[in-house]
Amino acid sequence: MHDRIERVLREIDPQRLLSVLVDMLEIYSPSGKEKDIQVYLENYLTSHGLKVSREEVEEDRFNLHLTMGQGDPLLYLVGHVDTVAYWDFDEEGPHEQGGIIRGLGSADMKGGCAAMVETFVALARAFKPEERPPVGLSLVVGEEESGDGSEMFLEKRRPPWVIVGEPTNLSACYAHFGYLEVYLETTGRKSHSSLPELGHNAVESMLKVLLYLGRHELFQEAGSKLVYSIREMNSSSAGFVVPDRCETWIDVHLPPEIDPGDIKTRIRQRSMEAHEFIPDLNLEVGFNTSFSGYDLGGDNHLAGQLRSVYEHLGLPYYENVFRSHSDGNLYYRAGVKPVILGPGSLETAHTQDEHTTLTEVTSAARIYSALCAGLDRQN
Numbered sequence: 001m002h003d004r005i006e007r008v009l010r011e012i013d014p015q016r017l018l019s020v021l022v023d024m025l026e027i028y029s030p031s032g033k034e035k036d037i038q039v040y041l042e043n044y045l046t047s048h049g050l051k052v053s054r055e056e057v058e059e060d061r062f063n064l065h066l067t068m069g070q071g072d073p074l075l076y077l078v079g080h081v082d083t084v085a086y087w088d089f090d091e092e093g094p095h096e097q098g099g100i101i102r103g104l105g106s107a108d109m110k111g112g113c114a115a116m117v118e119t120f121v122a123l124a125r126a127f128k129p130e131e132r133p134p135v136g137l138s139l140v141v142g143e144e145e146s147g148d149g150s151e152m153f154l155e156k157r158r159p160p161w162v163i164v165g166e167p168t169n170l171s172a173c174y175a176h177f178g179y180l181e182v183y184l185e186t187t188g189r190k191s192h193s194s195l196p197e198l199g200h201n202a203v204e205s206m207l208k209v210l211l212y213l214g215r216h217e218l219f220q221e222a223g224s225k226l227v228y229s230i231r232e233m234n235s236s237s238a239g240f241v242v243p244d245r246c247e248t249w250i251d252v253h254l255p256p257e258i259d260p261g262d263i264k265t266r267i268r269q270r271s272m273e274a275h276e277f278i279p280d281l282n283l284e285v286g287f288n289t290s291f292s293g294y295d296l297g298g299d300n301h302l303a304g305q306l307r308s309v310y311e312h313l314g315l316p317y318y319e320n321v322f323r324s325h326s327d328g329n330l331y332y333r334a335g336v337k338p339v340i341l342g343p344g345s346l347e348t349a350h351t352q353d354e355h356t357t358l359t360e361v362t363s364a365a366r367i368y369s370a371l372c373a374g375l376d377r378q379n
Contacts, residue, residue, distance in 0.1 A: 001374050004127075005312060008373040011122035014362045018096065020044065021114035021361060024081075025094035025103035031082040031145040035060050038081060041117065041139060048121045057152050061141050065153075068123065069134035074375050075302075076136040076162045077120075077368055078150070079113035079342075080143030080327065084350050102355040107344025111356040112165025113139060115343060115364035122369050133375045143327050150327040154334045161302055161337050163368065164328050167344030167356070170363060171320040172306050174339060176332070177227070178254035178293035179325035180263055183247070183286040184209060184271075190236075190244040199242035200280055203235050206246040209283060212274045218266060226263070227253035227323060253323055256293035264290070291329035295321075296337055306339075309370045315363060341367070 029037040038054075042064055045052045055063040067073050083105035094103025101111070120137050127133075136159065140149030186206045191199025210230065213219065219228045229251045235243040254260060264287050271285045297303075298319050310317035322328065324346055328338040343360035 002312070004373045005309075005370045008122050008126040008369045009366055011125040012118060012362065012365050012369060014358060016121075017114055017118045017362060017365060018101070018358055020117060021101060021106075021111060022094060022096060024110045024114060025101070025106060028086070029082055029105070030085045031142050032061070034082050034141040035062075038062060038064055038139070038141070041081070041113075045117065045120065048124060050120060050124055055152055055156070057141055057148050063141060063149050063152060064139040065136070066120065067136040068120070068129070068132040071134055072157075073136035073159055074134050074161065075372065076138055076159050077116040077165065077372075078138045078140060078153070078162045078327065078331075079109055079116050079165045080140050080149065081110070081113055082141050082144050083108070083110070084144050096358070099358045100355055101358060101361070102353075104354060106356045107167040107354050108346075108349035109165050109167060109342055109344070111344045111361045112167070112342035112364060115361050116165055116368060118365040119368040119372060122365070123372060126373070133372050135372045135375060140327070147327050147330050150330045154330065154336070158334060158336055161339065162331050163339050163341055163371075164326060164331070165342035165364065166322065166324070166326050166328070166340050167342050167346055167349055168320060168322060168340055169345050170315070170341065170343060170360060170367070171318040172303065172339060172341050173320050173322040174298055174300065174303060175256050175295040175321040176293050176326070176328050176338070176340060177321065177323045178256065178258065178260055179289065179291045179329060180252040180254060180260045180287060181289040182250040182252060182267060183284075183288050184250070185248075185284040186246045187282045187284075188242070188244045188280075191242045193240045193242055196242050199244070201242045202246040203243050205278055205281055205283070206233065206248055208278045209271065209274050209281070210248065213267070213270055216266075216270050218263070225255045225258065227251075251325075253325065254293055256295040256321070258293070260290045260292055291325065291333065293329070294332045296339070300337070302337070302339060305371060305374060306341075306367070309367055309374070312370060313363070313366055315367070
């Protein structure tokens with residue numbers, strides 16, 4: 001087995017990997033506009049002799065899918081190619097200096113995608129078709145929005161395991177937070193802004209609701225296990241008037257042991273209590289997205305293989321809990337076992353300082369490659 005691993009490791013090329021990653025970062029690919037990067041990756045993989053198929057999600061949007069080895073894959077590497085929208089169009093483009101690679105999506109998660117692509121190129125170079133391990137690669141769209149790319153993947157296949165290359169600084173995450181998106185809407189009555197006493201200000205009502213929610217023990221940092229973030233707030237803004245509508249979206253990330261249903265109930269109850277002291281409050285509460293977390297435990301079969309891979313590569317092995325939302329929640333809900341493991345860190349993802357390092361991206365490719373090369377039907 002070590003011979004197979006060494007064969008594929010010899011084929012990992014950091015400079016080829018860097019070139020692909022920088023090319024990927026040069027292609028703007030926010031959710032809904034992933035076609036250009038998918039065409040680039042399709043051509044790149046095909047040029048290395050790999051047979052790639054498109055999996056249509058909607059018009060001009062598709063996943064890329066490929067497999068190797070005999071029979072259904074035991075493991076898929078899954079990466080999303082979409083990013084959030086640009087934070088600032090005046091910012092300079094992606095660049096690499098001193099082994100640090102900066103740019104939108106470098107951590108979340110084009111670094112992970114590039115490592116997965118390099119893995120499959122290395123596997124194809126190291127092994128003849130009949131020697132290749134039973135693994136698959138899926139490069140999906142839409143993760144930063146609805147997860148429709150992974151939903152399409154799951155309509156057609158349910159592998160035993162997937163590795164999702166979200167940024168974890170190469171820690172193996174067998175546990176994953178759940179997620180709840182809370183929607184609040186207050187409505188009021190318009191009046192001229194010089195005569196606010198004739199109207200009802202929906203923004204003022206919303207601020208009072210948010211302050212009241214924030215004082216609940218659920219959201220007190222010292223004692224709560226939840227991660228609570230007011231993500232967005234907007235209001236009706238036409239004319240010089242008191243606003244009659246205000247909308248707010250709140251992200252709530254939940255440790256695996258917490259039931260989203262219980263949190264929904266408690267938020268609804270707290271919101272109803274707000275009517276007692278906010279005059280004329282008209283409040284709507286909704287939950288657009290809800291996922292339970294999960295914990296596979298660190299004693300599972302794949303964890304044992306990963307520990308051996310890290311030891312073989314001379315890398316420190318860490319386990320962690322992934323505390324954001326990802327497609328991993330979709331896979332787990334569908335009965336697939338997802339491990340979150342990739343280069344880069346959540347701390348810089350979605351920020352102007354987003355970056356990863358060539359060392360981590362190369363290490364990710366080596367981890368993925370060694371793990372895949374060691375798989376067989378007897379494992």
